[in-house]
Amino acid sequence: IVCFAFSDNMNALEVGRLLQGLGAGSASVLGRSVLRDSYDGPQLTKALSYISVTASIMPIIAPVFGGWISFHLGWQAVFLFVLLYLLAIFILGYFVLPETLPYGKSRFDATQVAKNYGRLLTNRQVISSASYNWMSYMASLVSLSLFPFLMQDQLGLTAAEYGSLMIVPSAGLLIGSVALNLFNRR
Numbered sequence: 001i002v003c004f005a006f007s008d009n010m011n012a013l014e015v016g017r018l019l020q021g022l023g024a025g026s027a028s029v030l031g032r033s034v035l036r037d038s039y040d041g042p043q044l045t046k047a048l049s050y051i052s053v054t055a056s057i058m059p060i061i062a063p064v065f066g067g068w069i070s071f072h073l074g075w076q077a078v079f080l081f082v083l084l085y086l087l088a089i090f091i092l093g094y095f096v097l098p099e100t101l102p103y104g105k106s107r108f109d110a111t112q113v114a115k116n117y118g119r120l121l122t123n124r125q126v127i128s129s130a131s132y133n134w135m136s137y138m139a140s141l142v143s144l145s146l147f148p149f150l151m152q153d154q155l156g157l158t159a160a161e162y163g164s165l166m167i168v169p170s171a172g173l174l175i176g177s178v179a180l181n182l183f184n185r186r
Contacts, residue, residue: 003016064166071159
C-alpha cells in the first residue's frame with residue numbers, strides 16, 4: 001500500500017520496500033513451518049522438495065511478468081499487482097489453511113517473546129545456521145534489486161527485455177533444484 005500510494009515520494013517508497021522485504025523474508029519461514037508441523041520423515045523431505053521447485057519457478061515468472069506490467073502499465077502498477085496478489089493469498093490462507101500446530105490458548109506476553117528472541121540470538125548454533133540462509137537470501141535479493149538498474153539504466157534494456165533476460169539464471173535455478181531433488185531420491 002505504501003509503495004503504490006506514495007510512489008512519488010522516495011522516502012516513503014524506501015520504507016515501503018523495506019516493509020516488502022520484511023514480508024518477503026517471512027514467506028519462506030512460514031512455508032517451512034507449516035510443512036514441518038504437517039509432515040515428518042520422507043513425507044517432509046518430499047514436501048520440502050516441492051517447495052524448492054516452486055521457489056525456483058517464481059524467479060522465472062516474476063521478472064517476466066513484472067517487466068511486462070512495468071512496460072505496459074508503468075512501474076507503479078507492479079506495486080498494485082503485488083498488493084492484489086498479497087490480499088488474495090491472505091484471504092485464501094485465512095479461509096482455507098487450517099492451523100497446523102494446535103496449541104492451547106494463552107495470553108500474549110511481550111516480555112516472554114523478547115526473552116525467547118534473546119535466547120535465539122545468543123545461541124551459536126541458531127546464529128550460524130541462520131547466517132548461511134540469510135546471507136545467501138540477502139545476496140540474491142540484492143542481486144535482484146540491482147540487476148534491473150544495471151541492465152536497464154546502464155545497458156539500455158527495456159523492462160520487458162530485462163524480464164526476458166532473467167529467464168536464463170532462473171531456469172538454471174529451476175534445473176538445479178529439480179536435479180537435486182532427483183539425485184536426493186537416489
